Amino acid sequence: MACVLQIGAGGVGGVVAHKMASNRGSFSRIILASRTIDKCKAIADSIRQKGLGEIEIDSVDADSVESVVALIEKYRPKLVVNVALPYQDLAIMEACLRTKTHYLDTANYEHPDSAHFEYKEQWAYDTRYKQAGIFALLGSGFDPGVTNVFCAYAQKHYFDEIHSIDILDCNAGDHGYAFATNFNPEINLREVSSKARYWVREGYSACTAISAESAKIAQSLTSSKPNRDFLDNPQTSSTILECQDSSNMEAQKVDSSHCHFEHSEKSNSLVSQADLALNPDLKQDTIYRKFEGEEQHWRAEVEAKEAQREQQKRENSKIFDENANIEAEVFEMRKRGKAEVSLVNHGFQGGGEGSYLSGNDQDPSVESAIYRSKTTLYAGGQWRDIAPLALMKEWDYPEVGVKNSYLLYHEELESLIRNIKGLKKIRFFMTFGESYLTHMKVLENIGFLRIDEVSHKGGKIVPIEVLKTLLPDPASLASRTKGQTHIGCYMKGVKDGKERTIYIYNICDHEACYKEVNAQGVSYTTGVPAMIGAKLIVDGIWGMGTPKGYSVLGDKSGSASPCSLQRTLSASHWQDSHNPNLLKKPAAASPCTASLVFSSQSLECQDSQKLTQKVDSTPCHSSEISSIESYNTERLKLNADMPKGGEYQGIDNAINLVEQNGDSNDSKENLAAAVEMRKRGKAEVSLVNRGFQTRGEESYLSGNDQASNAESAIYRSNATQGAGVWNMEQNDPDPFMQELNKQGLPYVVCEIESNGNLKVLEDGRK
Numbered sequence: 001m002a003c004v005l006q007i008g009a010g011g012v013g014g015v016v017a018h019k020m021a022s023n024r025g026s027f028s029r030i031i032l033a034s035r036t037i038d039k040c041k042a043i044a045d046s047i048r049q050k051g052l053g054e055i056e057i058d059s060v061d062a063d064s065v066e067s068v069v070a071l072i073e074k075y076r077p078k079l080v081v082n083v084a085l086p087y088q089d090l091a092i093m094e095a096c097l098r099t100k101t102h103y104l105d106t107a108n109y110e111h112p113d114s115a116h117f118e119y120k121e122q123w124a125y126d127t128r129y130k131q132a133g134i135f136a137l138l139g140s141g142f143d144p145g146v147t148n149v150f151c152a153y154a155q156k157h158y159f160d161e162i163h164s165i166d167i168l169d170c171n172a173g174d175h176g177y178a179f180a181t182n183f184n185p186e187i188n189l190r191e192v193s194s195k196a197r198y199w200v201r202e203g204y205s206a207c208t209a210i211s212a213e214s215a216k217i218a219q220s221l222t223s224s225k226p227n228r229d230f231l232d233n234p235q236t237s238s239t240i241l242e243c244q245d246s247s248n249m250e251a252q253k254v255d256s257s258h259c260h261f262e263h264s265e266k267s268n269s270l271v272s273q274a275d276l277a278l279n280p281d282l283k284q285d286t287i288y289r290k291f292e293g294e295e296q297h298w299r300a301e302v303e304a305k306e307a308q309r310e311q312q313k314r315e316n317s318k319i320f321d322e323n324a325n326i327e328a329e330v331f332e333m334r335k336r337g338k339a340e341v342s343l344v345n346h347g348f349q350g351g352g353e354g355s356y357l358s359g360n361d362q363d364p365s366v367e368s369a370i371y372r373s374k375t376t377l378y379a380g381g382q383w384r385d386i387a388p389l390a391l392m393k394e395w396d397y398p399e400v401g402v403k404n405s406y407l408l409y410h411e412e413l414e415s416l417i418r419n420i421k422g423l424k425k426i427r428f429f430m431t432f433g434e435s436y437l438t439h440m441k442v443l444e445n446i447g448f449l450r451i452d453e454v455s456h457k458g459g460k461i462v463p464i465e466v467l468k469t470l471l472p473d474p475a476s477l478a479s480r481t482k483g484q485t486h487i488g489c490y491m492k493g494v495k496d497g498k499e500r501t502i503y504i505y506n507i508c509d510h511e512a513c514y515k516e517v518n519a520q521g522v523s524y525t526t527g528v529p530a531m532i533g534a535k536l537i538v539d540g541i542w543g544m545g546t547p548k549g550y551s552v553l554g555d556k557s558g559s560a561s562p563c564s565l566q567r568t569l570s571a572s573h574w575q576d577s578h579n580p581n582l583l584k585k586p587a588a589a590s591p592c593t594a595s596l597v598f599s600s601q602s603l604e605c606q607d608s609q610k611l612t613q614k615v616d617s618t619p620c621h622s623s624e625i626s627s628i629e630s631y632n633t634e635r636l637k638l639n640a641d642m643p644k645g646g647e648y649q650g651i652d653n654a655i656n657l658v659e660q661n662g663d664s665n666d667s668k669e670n671l672a673a674a675v676e677m678r679k680r681g682k683a684e685v686s687l688v689n690r691g692f693q694t695r696g697e698e699s700y701l702s703g704n705d706q707a708s709n710a711e712s713a714i715y716r717s718n719a720t721q722g723a724g725v726w727n728m729e730q731n732d733p734d735p736f737m738q739e740l741n742k743q744g745l746p747y748v749v750c751e752i753e754s755n756g757n758l759k760v761l762e763d764g765r766k
Contacts, residue, residue, distance in 0.1 A: 001028030002538035005075055007062055007092060008083035009034035011183065011475040011519055012106065012141075014043045015527025016083055016534075018517040019743065021052035026535045030055040031075050034084075035062065046518055062088040068095035078102060081534050083527070086110040086117065086187065093125055093136065100132050102537060102544075106141035106530050108411045110187070117191075119414050119727075123646035126725040130654035131661055135543040136725040140533030141526040142487055142506075143169055143428075144412035146745070148728035149736045150489040150504040151420055156733060158502045158749075158761075161422025162493035167410065170431040172400045173483035173510045173521060179439035180477060182522035185468040189440065193388050193449055197409035198427040199417055200278060201381035270387040278384070279427075282391040282407060288437045291445065298447040305452055379417045379638060381424075389437070395429065397486045398750070398758065399507055405429040415727040418638060418650065422493060443467065478520040481510040485521040501752035502761075506745050516744065525745065532739040533728070542731045544722040548652050549631065549730060650730060654723035740764065 004027050006016055013034070020027040032040045032055055040057035047055055058074075061067040062084045072080065072095060082092045082105040089109040096103040110117040122138055129136050139145050147167050155162055171182060181188040269276075271284055376383040391407040410428040417423060443449055450463040488505025506525070513524035536542035635650050642649060648657070728736075740747055746764030753759055 001026060002078040003029040003031070003075060004079050004081060004534060004538065005031045005033065005072060005077040006081040006083065007033050007060060007068070007071075007088075008081075008085075009036065009039035009043055010083070011478070011523035012527045012530070013039075013083045014046070014475065015513075015517050015519045015523050016081060016530045017043050017055060018047055018050070018052065018519075019528055019531035020534065021047045021055060023531065023535055023743075024053065026538050029075075029077075031058060031077065032056070033058045033060040033071055035059065063091055065091050065094045065098070068092055069098050072096070072099040072101055079104060079534055079537055081530060082106075083530060085184070087112040090121060093122065096134065096136070097125065097128055097132055100134050102134050103129075103136040104140050104530065104533050104537065105138060106145065106526055107187075108139060108144070108414075110190070117411055119411065120643050120646070123649045123725055124643040125645060126649040127645045127647070127657060130648070130657045130724040133544075133654065133658075133720055133723050135537065135723055137533050137537065137542065137731075138725065138727050139412060139415070140530050140728060142529055142745075143167060143410060144415070145526075145529045145533070145728055146506065146736075146740065146747075147487065147489055148412050148416060149733045150747070151416055151491065152729035152731075153733040153737050154489070154491050154502050154504060154749075155420055155729075158500070158751075159422075159491070159493040159495050162420050162491050163422055164425040164492045165416065165420070165423065165427070166490040167412065167426075167428045168395060168397070168405065168486070168488050168490060168505075169410075169429065170395070170397050170400060170403050170405065170486040171483075171522060172397070172403065172431070172486065173481045175477045175481045175520075177472060177477075178435060180472045181474060182477065182481075182520065183474050183526070185471045185474070186464050189443075189449055189464060189467070190451065191410075192408065192430070192432075193440070193444065194409060195388055196386045196390060196407045197383050197413075198279075198407060199378065199381055199383050199413060199425065201424040204381070204424045270390045272386075275384055275386055275391070278425075279391060279407070282393050285389055285392050285406065287404070287434050288389045288441055291438065291441050293445065296445060296447070298450065301454075302450065302452060378641070381417070389432075393429065395431075397488075398503075398505065398748075400484055400486045403431040404433070405431050416729060419727065419729045474523070475519070478510075478514045478518060478523070481514070481520040484509050485525055487525065503750045503752060503758075504747055505750075506740070506747050508745060528743050528745050529736075529740075532736060532743055535739065536731075536735055541735045544720055546722050547732060548722065548726060549650065646725075649725060652721060652724070655721060737764075 001024070004020065006013065006020070009017075009032060013032070017030065017032050020030050032043060034040050037057060037059045040059075044055050044057050047053065056075075058071060060071045062082075068080075068091060079102040080092060080096050082089065082103065084092065086105075086107045087110055089105055089107075092105075093103055095101075108117050108119045109121050119138065122136075125136065139148065151162065151165060173182070175182075269284065270289075276282075276284075376385070386407070389406050389408075393405050393407075394402050395405045396402045406429060408428050408430050410430075413426050413428055416426060440449075447454075448463045448467045453460040453462055485508045486505060488503055490501070490503045492499070492501045494500070508521040508525050510521040513519055513521045517524065517527075519527065533542070540546070632651050636647070639647050639649060737747060741764035747762070748760065748764065749762035751759045751761055
């Protein structure tokens with residue numbers, strides 16, 4: 001059992017605290033902290049009234065690293081669960097680094113002064129977390145979070161390669177108000193009103209990749225009596241001829257005649273010919289822009305501010321030194337409004353900073369249209385940006401029905417692109433009703449979605465923050481919301497040389513959520529996965545000492561009996577005679593690994609029915625090492641665009657980094673002592689050494705990994721296998737999926753057959 005510190009007491013925070021209190025076998029001590037102590041008290045009272053015991057509460061300023069450090073040092077937890085605002089991610093991550101405490105969050109870092117969000121600055125902590133010997137799990141909500149795990153699970157069990165992914169987020173609930181947001185209004189509206197973005201791999205050409213099975217589906221679409229339900233169903237969303245080779249595209253001019261694509265829209269369309277050709281299953285929105293004017297009274301002021309900010313960025317050579325010339329060129333092109341801007345923005349961001357646009361990227365000017373249609377190189381492909389809410393589709397959600405679903409950008413795309421094998425295209429969709437879109441457009445027209453400061457009665461206000469104050473608190477919607485949420489991943493790829501389509505989803509009932517934890521379904525679907533991620537970390541199933549890279553390396557244990565690998569942590573496992581600069585993933589983290597055991601120089605595979613039987617594992621070992629070496633080589637190339645500190649993200653090389661940076665004799669001696677302790681199993685670690693990364697009952701450490709004895713200090717001070725900053729899909733998906741069924745978010749796996757029928761393969765509800 002472990003001591004866990006939770007920061008954040010909003011709607012999601014209430015769910016996390018309730019669910020941790022329901023799992024006392026993993027969470028022996030729960031501390032809930034927030035800037036607003038009354039919110040913590042209300043959650044603690046609810047937990048007590050439901051018979052779930054006591055939790056402790058405290059106050060903290062999550063914007064202050066020093067405040068968070070003081071709180072961590074006060075309670076000395078094993079893990080910090082961050083469900084505060086995404087603006088506060090970096091401060092809390094820094095505090096965890098300084099105190100050598102494991103970290104978990106549900107959403108990636110969002111810049112407070114510009115409407116975009118990205119993993120870049122969090123990935124930059126990877127090397128430092130490895131050197132500190134701590135584990136960070138990013139995005140353990142639903143999307144991101146469960147959606148990442150759905151993809152990894154499909155990769156492991158249903159595909160050899162996944163070629164396309166559509167992530168679908170549908171909230172079919174009704175709270176009865178004309179307009180309200182189901183989570184933090186500021187975050188929600190900034191996210192929705194930012195430019196949309198999807199990704200395609202270089203050379204992607206969907207219309208040349210149609211197999212015999214896909215041809216059957218395509219034929220059904222052109223029959224004399226087309227099936228409307230079939231056409232609008234996510235089952236066939238990516239099957240309709242998706243024309244265009246992405247490597248030959250230009251943002252403004254594409255010859256799509258070879259794919260027989262006819263575009264009848266006017267030339268002032270917000271969506272380029274190329275994007276329409278790449279997404280023939282989508283259509284342009286007519287609802288959101290019903291009340292859009294040619295000009296907005298506040299636009300000039302915002303443009304002036306952004307031009308000034310661009311100038312400051314250009315002059316600050318300390319930020320992106322390697323891109324200084326590119327930034328200067330972008331700045332000049334933006335001023336001139338040239339189309340070439342689409343070729344030079346090599347940014348890493350997922351939002352809309354640095355344009356003529358405000359936080360909602362809605363400027364109708366020519367310059368902004370050019371900016372919106374740019375492409376950005378990323379991970380062997382390109383981001384393709386379009387105007388917010390410009391493309392949509394009527395999706396038929398199983399068990400919910402047909403809903404208008406809009407193409408958006410969402411943060412999990414950024415990591416899944418890097419971690420799903422064979423991926424060629426990925427998109428994200430969210431449902432919105434006409435009332436929501438109309439209200440949002442009116443708010444945008446009058447300037448209420450602005451994220452910059454404006455003068456008001458001698459002071460300064462931020463319009464979107466004022467709007468947040470005026471709108472209902474999302475937590476207050478819980479008791480009045482009825483209906484369901486439906487979130488899933490629609491994936492196409494190949495298995496054993498044959499194309500297949502898999503759809504994995506979850507259905508969640510708002511009223512059932514409120515009955516259990518006093519929250520509506522949107523908070524529930526984010527809070528439960530956060531608790532599951534925390535549970536897997538403190539139980540030692542994810543985190544330190546556990547294998548990584550399932551979604552890319554694959555898992556070979558499915559074709560043979562489960563094995564437990566016993567390996568030494570000697571330096572020989574880290575050396576690479578072919579490339580001494582390549583930091584290899586340790587053998588202990590191979591995709592064959594079912595559980596990690598620190599032991600002597602031998603490798604032992606144990607059959608699950610005869611655990612003491614030793615087998616000849618030399619072929620397994622050599623193939624694993626070869627696979628890992630190949631993966632690491634490719635990963636280093638892929639990580640060439642990473643920020644400093646993130647160069648080895650996704651490579652399990654913590655011990656090697658400690659060795660390389662252990663300049664002092666004391667550091668080297670401590671590392672040697674720690675390795676020797678693990679090998680000996682001293683103090684009844686019993687070779688498994690699950691204590692350091694789990695509950696602590698068999699380690700040098702107490703339950704919160706903060707024992708003060710000398711041996712624990714030595715152990716803690718040295719990074720171990722599994723340390724670093726990791727995304728959800730980089731861990732073994734199976735235990736997480738099992739917990740979903742146990743903790744109230746059961747999943748359903750369906751296969752879409754060639755005739756369009758849906759075949760249920762797994763149903764966690766049964």
